[in-house]
Amino acid sequence: MSTVDMRLACKPADYKSDVKPIWCPGCGDYHVLMSFTRAFAELGLPPEEIVVVSGIGCSSRIPAYTNCYGFHGVHGRSLALAAGLKVTRPDLTVVVASGDGDGYSIGGNHFLHACRRNIDMTYVVMDNRVYGMTKGQPSPTTEPDFDTALSPGGTGLRPFHPLVVALASGANFIARCFSGEPNETASILVEAIRHPGFSFVEILSPCVTFRPDEKEWKNLVHPAPVAATGDPAKAARRIMTDDGFNIGILYRGDRRPYQPAVGTTSVDVSELEKDFEL
Amino acid sequence: MSQATGVPKISSLADLFAVAYQIEADAVERYDMLADQMEIHNNPELVAMFRDLSRAEGIHRDEIRRLAGDIDVIAHARRVAKWKSGDSPEQADLGAAHYMMTPWHALQLALAGEKRALAFFASVVETAKDPAIKKMAEEFVEEEAEHVNLVHRLLRKYPEPTESWSQDPDPPVSQE
Numbered sequence: 001m002s003t004v005d006m007r008l009a010c011k012p013a014d015y016k017s018d019v020k021p022i023w024c025p026g027c028g029d030y031h032v033l034m035s036f037t038r039a040f041a042e043l044g045l046p047p048e049e050i051v052v053v054s055g056i057g058c059s060s061r062i063p064a065y066t067n068c069y070g071f072h073g074v075h076g077r078s079l080a081l082a083a084g085l086k087v088t089r090p091d092l093t094v095v096v097a098s099g100d101g102d103g104y105s106i107g108g109n110h111f112l113h114a115c116r117r118n119i120d121m122t123y124v125v126m127d128n129r130v131y132g133m134t135k136g137q138p139s140p141t142t143e144p145d146f147d148t149a150l151s152p153g154g155t156g157l158r159p160f161h162p163l164v165v166a167l168a169s170g171a172n173f174i175a176r177c178f179s180g181e182p183n184e185t186a187s188i189l190v191e192a193i194r195h196p197g198f199s200f201v202e203i204l205s206p207c208v209t210f211r212p213d214e215k216e217w218k219n220l221v222h223p224a225p226v227a228a229t230g231d232p233a234k235a236a237r238r239i240m241t242d243d244g245f246n247i248g249i250l251y252r253g254d255r256r257p258y259q260p261a262v263g264t265t266s267v268d269v270s271e272l273e274k275d276f277e278l
Numbered sequence: 279m280s281q282a283t284g285v286p287k288i289s290s291l292a293d294l295f296a297v298a299y300q301i302e303a304d305a306v307e308r309y310d311m312l313a314d315q316m317e318i319h320n321n322p323e324l325v326a327m328f329r330d331l332s333r334a335e336g337i338h339r340d341e342i343r344r345l346a347g348d349i350d351v352i353a354h355a356r357r358v359a360k361w362k363s364g365d366s367p368e369q370a371d372l373g374a375a376h377y378m379m380t381p382w383h384a385l386q387l388a389l390a391g392e393k394r395a396l397a398f399f400a401s402v403v404e405t406a407k408d409p410a411i412k413k414m415a416e417e418f419v420e421e422e423a424e425h426v427n428l429v430h431r432l433l434r435k436y437p438e439p440t441e442s443w444s445q446d447p448d449p450p451v452s453q454e
Contacts, residue, residue, distance in 0.1 A: 011356075013307075025315040025375035135450060180373055183362060206373070209450055215373065 010044050012037035017067040023058060026215075028179030028205030032126055033065050035179075035203075036095070038186035040068070043093075043193060050093045053082040055107060057099040058133045059126035059205070076106030079114040079123065086121050088262050093193060094121040101131045104140040104160050111162075115169035115198055120257040122192045122199040123171075125162065126179070128207035128214065136210035162202055163239045167232055167251060172197030174235070174251040175228075178221040179205040181247065188249060197257040204245070217245070224248035284362025288402050291410050293358050295346035298418055300359030301395055302339035305368035306332050312375055312384075319377035327384045335368065338421070367394035378444050381436040389429045396422035 015037040023029050040050060050068035054060035056075040063070025069092075073081045082096045103111055103125045114123065129146075131137040138151045140160035147154045166174050173195040177185040185203060192199035204221065206214035224242075228249040229235050235251035286297050313328035343351055359366070370387035399422055402415040 020314045020318055022318050023315075025312070025319060025377050025379070026373055028373070030311070030315075030372050182365070183360075208373075208376070218373065 010041040012041045015040045015047055015050075015066050015068060017065055019064045021061070021065050023061070024207075024209045026206075026208035027058070028128065028203075028207075028214075029059055029062070029126055031179040031182045032059070032124070032185070032203055032205055033062060034182045035177075035185035035189055036062065036066060036124075038182065039189035039193065040066075042186060042190050045093055049091070050095065051082075051085060051089075052095050052097060053078050053085065054097040055099075055102040056133070057102045057131070058128075058207075059097055059099040060102055062097045076102050076108075076110065078102070079107060079110040082121055082123075083114060083117065083119050086119050087260055090120070090259055095189075095193065096121060096123045098123070098125045099132075099139075100125060100127040100129060100141045100162075101137075101139040104162055108140070108160075112165070112169045115166050115171040115200065117258045118170055118172055118197045118255050120196055120198070120259065122189070122201065124189070124192075124201045124203060126203050126205040127162070128205050128211060129159075130207050130210045132207045132210055161240075163200075163250065164236060166200040167236055167239060170198070170255065171200040171251075172253040172255050172257070173199035173249070174239075175199075175201045175249045176224075176247055177201060177203045178217060178245075178247050179203055180218045181221070184247070191249060195252065197253065197255055220245045221247050224250060228252045230254060284360075285398065285401075286358050286360055288406065288411060288415075291408070291414060292346075292349045292351075292354055294402065294411055294414055294418075295342060295349050296351045296354035296357075297359045298399075299339060299342045299346065299351040300355040301366050301368050301398070302335050302342060303355070304366040305335040305370070305391060306339060308365070308369040308372070309335060311372070312370060312387075315375060316377075316379075321377060321379070323381060324379060324384055327381050331384070331388055338425075367391065367398045376444060378446060380439045380443055382433065382438050383443075385429055385433050385436060389426065389433070392422055392425040392429055396426060 021030060047068045052063040052066055052068050053071045053073060054063050055073055055078040060072060063072050071081055078096050078098050082094050086094045127141055129139060129141045131139050136148060136150055138146055138155050143159060144156050145154040163174055173192055175188045175192060177188050188201060192201050204217055206217055208215060222245060224246040228251060230252050239250055288294050288297060309328045309332035313325050316324040316328060368391040370391055374387060396419060399415050399418040403412055403419060406412040406415060
C-alpha cells in the first residue's frame with residue numbers, strides 16, 4: 001500500500017483501543033486523545049509503528065486508550081524511557097504524553113535534558129495547572145494565588161514557564177495548543193511528529209473537577225499573531241511576552257537530532273548477570 | 279477560537295451527501311462517547327439518553343447513505359468533510375459534560391447541535407448555485423428543523439433542574 005493509500009485507509013477510530021477512558025466528563029484530555037488519533041490517521045502510520053509512552057497522572061493514562069504500542073511508566077520518567085526506546089529503535093515513531101506535575105515537577109530534570117539531547121520524538125504535555133489525579137494540589141504551572149484547602153492563600157510561587165525553558169534547553173520545535181480545538185491540535189501534532197528532533201507541544205487541557213475556572217480558557221485562547229520563527233531569540237521574546245494563550249507553532253529549529261550509533265554486543269546476557277550476583 | 283470556523287465546500291451533490299453523512303456519523307460517535315463516560319461515572323439515566331440520541335442520529339446517517347445511492351459517502355467524506363477548527367455541527371460539546379448532568383443538560387447539547395446543523399444546511403441553500411444541491415440541502419434543512427422541534431418537545435418532559443443539580447453529597451474533594 002502506498003503512503004497515500006495508507007493515509008486514506010487509516011481512520012482515527014483505527015487507533016483507539018477498546019478501553020473506555022475514566023477521565024471526568026468534560027475533561028480536556030478526551031479531546032487530546034481525539035487529536036492523537038486524528039494525527040496518527042493523518043500521518044497514515046500503522047499503529048504498530050507508533051509507541052505512546054507516559055508517566056503518571058490523569059493524562060498519562062492515554063497509552064491505554066490507543067491501540068498503538070504503549071508504556072505507562074513510573075512518575076516523571078516517561079522521557080527517559082522514551083529516549084532509550086528511540087535510540088535503540090529509531091524506526092519507531094515515539095510520542096510521549098505527560099501532565100504538568102509529572103512532566104515539570106517529578107520529571108523536570110528529564111525535561112531539560114530531553115530538550116538538550118534533541119532525540120527525534122514528540123513530547124506532549126497536557127497542562128491543567130493542577131495535580132488532578134491526587135485531588136487538586138498545586139503543580140509547577142499553578143498560579144500563585146490558587147487558594148484552596150490544599151494550598152491556603154495560594155502558593156505565592158512564580159509559575160514555571162515550560163515553553164521558554166524548552167527553548168532555552170534546546171527543543172527543536174515548540175508549540176502551544178488548546179484541547180478544545182482538536183482538529184487544530186491534530187494538525188500541530190502532525191507537524192511536531194514530522195519535525196526532526198525533539199518536539200515539545202504544550203496542550204492547555206482544562207481540569208473541570210479541580211479547576212472549573214479553566215472552562216473559561218475556550219474564550220481566552222487565540223491564534224498566535226505571527227508565524228513560527230526559527231530564530232531562538234525572537235521566539236524567546238515572543239513566548240516571554242505573550243499572554244499564555246497564544247495557540248500555534250511558536251518555534252521551528254534546525255538542530256540535527258541526536259542519534260547515537262547503537263552497536264550490537266557479543267556479550268551473553270547471562271555473562272552480564274554475573275556482575276550483579278549477590 | 280470557535281466552533282467550525284472552516285467549513286467544507288459543497289461543490290457537488292456527492293459533497294453534500296458526504297458532508298451530511300459525516301455530520302451524522304460524528305454525532306453518533308460523540309453521543310456514544312458521552313454515554314460511555316456516563317457509564318463509567320454511574321449515571322444510568324444519561325447513559326440511556328445518550329444511547330437513544332446516538333441511535334436516532336444513526337438512523338439519520340443510514341438514511342443519508344441510502345439516499346446517496348451509488349455515491350460512496352464514507353470514502354468521499356474522508357476527503358471533503360473536514361472542519362478546519364472545532365467539531366462538526368452536530369457533535370455535542372464534550373467540554374460541557376459533567377458526571378452529574380441531567381437529561382435537561384443532555385437535551386440542551388442535542389438542541390445546540392441540531393441548530394448548528396440546521397444553520398449549516400441553511401447556508402448551503404443560500405449559497406448553492408446548482409439547483410440539485412439547493413433542493414437536497416432544503417430537504418436536509420427540513421429534516422434538521424424537525425429534529426429541533428423534536429428536542430423542544432422532549433424538553434417539555436425534562437424541565438430545567440434547580441441550581442443545585444451539581445452539588446455532590448460526596449464530592450471528589452473539598453476545595454473550600
